[in-house]
Amino acid sequence: MINILGIETSCDDTAVSVVRDGTLILSNVIAAQTDMHEKYGGIIPEIASREHLMAIMPTVDAALEGAEISKEELDAVAVTHGPGLAGSLLVGLNSAKGLALGWDKPLIGINHLEGHIYSAWLEDADPECQFGFPLICLIASGGHTDLVVMFEHMSYKVVGRTRDDAAGEAFDKVARVLGLGFPGGPEIQAQAEGAKGLIPPFPRPKIGNSVDFSFSGLKTAVVRRAEEEGFYPRKTNQNPTRVQVEEFSGAFQSAVVDCLVRNVNRAVEEWGAKGIILGGGVAANSELRERMQSEGKVGVIAPRPGLCTDNGAMIGAAAYRHFNESICTQWELDVIPNLSL
Numbered sequence: 305m306i307n308i309l310g311i312e313t314s315c316d317d318t319a320v321s322v323v324r325d326g327t328l329i330l331s332n333v334i335a336a337q338t339d340m341h342e343k344y345g346g347i348i349p350e351i352a353s354r355e356h357l358m359a360i361m362p363t364v365d366a367a368l369e370g371a372e373i374s375k376e377e378l379d380a381v382a383v384t385h386g387p388g389l390a391g392s393l394l395v396g397l398n399s400a401k402g403l404a405l406g407w408d409k410p411l412i413g414i415n416h417l418e419g420h421i422y423s424a425w426l427e428d429a430d431p432e433c434q435f436g437f438p439l440i441c442l443i444a445s446g447g448h449t450d451l452v453v454m455f456e457h458m459s460y461k462v463v464g465r466t467r468d469d470a471a472g473e474a475f476d477k478v479a480r481v482l483g484l485g486f487p488g489g490p491e492i493q494a495q496a497e498g499a500k501g502l503i504p505p506f507p508r509p510k511i512g513n514s515v516d517f518s519f520s521g522l523k524t525a526v527v528r529r530a531e532e533e534g535f536y537p538r539k540t541n542q543n544p545t546r547v548q549v550e551e552f553s554g555a556f557q558s559a560v561v562d563c564l565v566r567n568v569n570r571a572v573e574e575w576g577a578k579g580i581i582l583g584g585g586v587a588a589n590s591e592l593r594e595r596m597q598s599e600g601k602v603g604v605i606a607p608r609p610g611l612c613t614d615n616g617a618m619i620g621a622a623a624y625r626h627f628n629e630s631i632c633t634q635w636e637l638d639v640i641p642n643l644s645l
């Protein structure tokens with residue numbers, strides 16, 4: 305039995321979890337900063353790192369308590385060291401170093417994107433057993449939209465990425481245009497449920513023959529139409545109507561989902577993939593999950609929504625593979641804000 309403490313502070317959530325054998329979640333505690341960032345309509349890096357600093361130790365204590373194990377029963381301390389916001393990553397990494405040193409446990413540095421992939425192994429799912437390798441992984445979040453071929457455990461090649469905005473970033477921006485809260489994804493998803501397809505579709509940007517993505521043109525198309533309809537930039541007494549919000553949300557969401565599903569399926573064919581893994585906050589989106597399940601060329605594993613958004617369990621799950629291969633980190637480990645897979 306291998307118990308790993310997973311710490312994730314790359315963005316705005318302070319998340320700590322205890323994971324057993326890379327699959328069983330003993331505890332999964334998240335101190336979200338949503339209220340703070342909602343006030344500003346986005347994430348302010350300085351505020352995010354200060355909040356992490358205050359939340360990290362209580363969150364570690366809560367994760368150990370929730371898991372009902374003592375620190376002696378832990379086998380390693382794992383932490384995200386990139387990619388992400390430098391100040392936020394530093395809080396997690398330095399805390400993890402202090403704990404690992406104090407408790408005399410190995411330290412394991414994890415790539416945040418690898419964490420999103422290993423969310424698919426949490427709880428009862430096992431993509432390796434269910435499908436086998438290679439797998440196509442779509443990681444769609446606030447900072448990334450990557451298509452990754454996974455050849456075997458810990459072996460990846462990024463074959464597609466966004467050329468401009470990340471999918472989640474586009475959700476957040478469009479939500480602001482529509483006067484919805486932050487983060488935008490869940491708000492747009494809720495509004496889209498009321499859409500009846502009354503407005504013309506938005507464009508589905510395509511990058512030549514590649515499986516790269518582009519969302520800035522789509523975002524601009526939404527802004528232009530909002531300007532034409534007179535509710536953006538917002539003037540007093542010119543809020544969009546409920547029907548406008550629902551229709552814009554539905555049309556925008558379907559355009560994003562079309563692009564994601566199209567490129568995932570193309571990558572599956574190009575790489576002869578046996579299965580599809582979804583990860584990252586946008587993978588919590590119900591339309592994406594449903595359409596990928598029904599239109600995917602091969603089987604799909606999408607972790608439950610709470611494990612798609614940032615969490616500590618995914619870091620514990622990824623670290624289990626490193627631990628098994630005896631890949632432990634040196635104490636000089638530093639944060640790498642632009643770390644790639």
Ligand code: KG4
Pocket residue numbers: 315444445446447448471472473475476487488489490493584585586587588589590612613614
């Ligand atoms: O993975 P994540 O929690 O953090 C990053 O690593 O960025 O992803 C956050 C992003 C935000 O942009 C948020 O709007 C989006 O994921 N998101 C969603 C949904 N839930 C979160 N996008 C679409 N539909 C959702 N249900």
Ligand code: ZN
Pocket residue numbers: 416420445446584585613614
């Ligand atoms: Zn993430």
